[in-house]
Amino acid sequence: EAGVAQSPRYKIIEKRQSVAFWCNPISGHATLYWYQQILGQGPKLLIQFQNNGVVDDSQLPKDRFSAERLKGVDSTLKIQPAKLEDSAVYLCASSLEGGRTDTQYFGPGTRLTVL
Amino acid sequence: SQQGEEDPQALSIQEGENATMNCSYKTSINNLQWYRQNSGRGLVHLILIRSNEREKHSGRLRVTLDTSKKSSSLLITASRAADTASYFCATDPETGFQKLVFGTGTRLLVSP
Numbered sequence: 001e002a003g004v005a006q007s008p009r010y011k012i013i014e015k016r017q018s019v020a021f022w023c024n025p026i027s028g029h030a031t032l033y034w035y036q037q038i039l040g041q042g043p044k045l046l047i048q049f050q051n052n053g054v055v056d057d058s059q060l061p062k063d064r065f066s067a068e069r070l071k072g073v074d075s076t077l078k079i080q081p082a083k084l085e086d087s088a089v090y091l092c093a094s095s096l097e098g099g100r101t102d103t104q105y106f107g108p109g110t111r112l113t114v115l
Numbered sequence: 116s117q118q119g120e121e122d123p124q125a126l127s128i129q130e131g132e133n134a135t136m137n138c139s140y141k142t143s144i145n146n147l148q149w150y151r152q153n154s155g156r157g158l159v160h161l162i163l164i165r166s167n168e169r170e171k172h173s174g175r176l177r178v179t180l181d182t183s184k185k186s187s188s189l190l191i192t193a194s195r196a197a198d199t200a201s202y203f204c205a206t207d208p209e210t211g212f213q214k215l216v217f218g219t220g221t222r223l224l225v226s227p
Contacts, residue, residue: 042119042203042217043158055212091158100145100213101165106158 002026004107006092012113018080021110025073025094031055032069033104034077035091043091049075050098079112087114119204119218127224134191136221138204139184145207147180148215149189153200161189161202166209194225 005024013019025032030051035043046065048056051072060067064083069075079086089109095102119140128134138147149161164171164180164187171178177190191198201222205215 040219042205042220043215044217045214048212048214056214093158098213100207101163102213103160103163104215105160108157 004092004094004105006090006107006110008110009108010111010113012115013082014115015084016081018078019082019112020076020078021090021092021112023075023077023092023107025075025092026105029094029096029105030072031095031098031102032075033093033095034067034075035093037089037091037109039088046077048098055098082112082114084114087112119206119216121202121204121218121221123221124219125222125224127226128194130194130196130225130227132194132225134194134198134223134225136189136202136223138187138189138218140187140204140206140216140218141185142206143209144182145209145213147178147187147207148205149176149178149187150203150205150217151200152203152220158203191223194223196225196227199223199225 032049034046037043046060047067049069052069067077089111091109093104093106095104119138122137146165148163152158162173164178175192180187201220203220204218
């Protein structure tokens with residue numbers, strides 16, 4: 001089966017610019033996650049969707065980050081305006097139902113560099 | 116914030132040797148999972164152990180969990196060069212929705 005797709009793979013922007021990342025989860029997966037992984041650290045959950053509703057966005061910096069999942073399928077994560085500390089890999093993952101033992105499948109990530 | 120902390124931060128071994136990495140965490144959990152991350156295949160789920168389990172095996176992987184010490188270990192037996200990667204533990208805290216909280220990772224280098 002096709003995996004989680006993300007685009008773009010790389011993005012370089014200057015601080016205060018805006019950027020958007022796209023994710024297409026595995027077909028039929030109800031739960032979608034966005035993680036931020038800073039170099040040398042483990043991924044940190046930013047937001048979790050169940051279908052097109054937000055389950056957890058407690059660690060999303062809402063003053064500059066936003067995310068949506070229209071029609072419960074694809075999702076977009078936006079940063080506006082970007083700061084230097086936003087340089088990281090942004091990972092999208094999906095799971096079948098978000099159950100406690102469900103496996104999360106990760107996409108290849110988007111590497112963001114903010115200059 | 117990171118829930119787990121892996122130890123060691125980096126590990127270098129020869130092919131055929133065993134690799135052991137440890138994870139400590141802070142709060143009560145539903146389960147603990149181990150993931151592998153390399154440049155070729157990204158972040159991949161390896162194994163899940165529930166809070167009421169003490170040991171689990173999958174191929175060359177052996178995971179133990181000690182909830183009284185809030186710690187887990189991952190053993191990779193007969194390591195191969197292809198095992199070179201970063202390994203992360205991820206905990207699902209007991210409260211709230213399913214939510215993976217990743218540790219800081221162990222970088223494993225297996226030399227031929």
